[in-house]
Amino acid sequence: MRNPEKKSRIKMERREDLIQGTIRSIAAIGYSDATINTICEAAGLSRGLIGYYFKGKDELLIEAYRYLVAQANEDARRSVEGAGSDPMQRLLAATHMYFRRIKEEHEESLVTLACLGVAPWNAPMGELTRTLWRKYRGWIEKMIAAAATERNLDIDARKAAITYVHMGDGLWIGWLLDPEAYTLDEAEGILRDWLLDLFGDRPAAPPPAA
The missing domain is CATH 1.10.357.10 (Tetracycline Repressor, domain 2)
Structure with a gap:
């Protein structure tokens, strides 16, 4: 079974990655054009992962x-x-x-x-x-x-x-x-x-x- 402390640390790191990806995406193409795809691409993460950490684009x-x-x-x-x-x-x-x-x-x-x-x-x-x-x-x-x-x-x-x-x-x-x-x-x-x-x-x- 995965160590709960390690799991929590990974979750925090992934959330941080997605937040940084959001910042880079909006800075590059603007708020309206930033999408889940552009954010995940900027974060270097799979699109399917975002649902584990945020409810959707607006929350992110x-x-x-x-x-x-x-x-x-x-x-x-x-x-x-x-x-x-x-x-x-x-x-x-x-x-x-x-x-x-x-x-x-x-x-x-x-x-x-x-x-x-x-x-x-x-x-x-x-x-x-x-x-x-x-x-x-x-x-x-x-x-x-x-x-x-x-x-x-x-x-x-x-x-x-x-x-x-x-x-x-x-x-x-x-x-x-x-x-x-x-x-x-x-x-x-x-x-x-x-x-x-x-x-x-x-x-x-x-x-x-x-």
């Missing part, structure tokens, strides 16, 4: 999206923890990691964009997107509130978090759609400067030369 697509967000959240968490206890430095670290991931994980960014694009018409994807966005905005809101308290500033942390999160979303989506318009470093600088201006931490520009 949602799990791939959930996986991407979990990876991004873990990177952001580690980056913020490494920045120390100063909430402003933690916000800046989160901002840097946000754009660094988009630069380094271009394929994953395309898949995230594809998932967002179908969310209004796909109820499970829409529900997951709203849940994840609300969680992320809440995390940013807490850091903004902490930074404002530390600096004794009266800032509406909720509105600031909404602005921060969706300004960031707009910048990376805009870059994916038109990468010649600006660089990701410029995009990060725009969000970073907004954040510094919010807290009055950006150094004043030097006076023009006489």
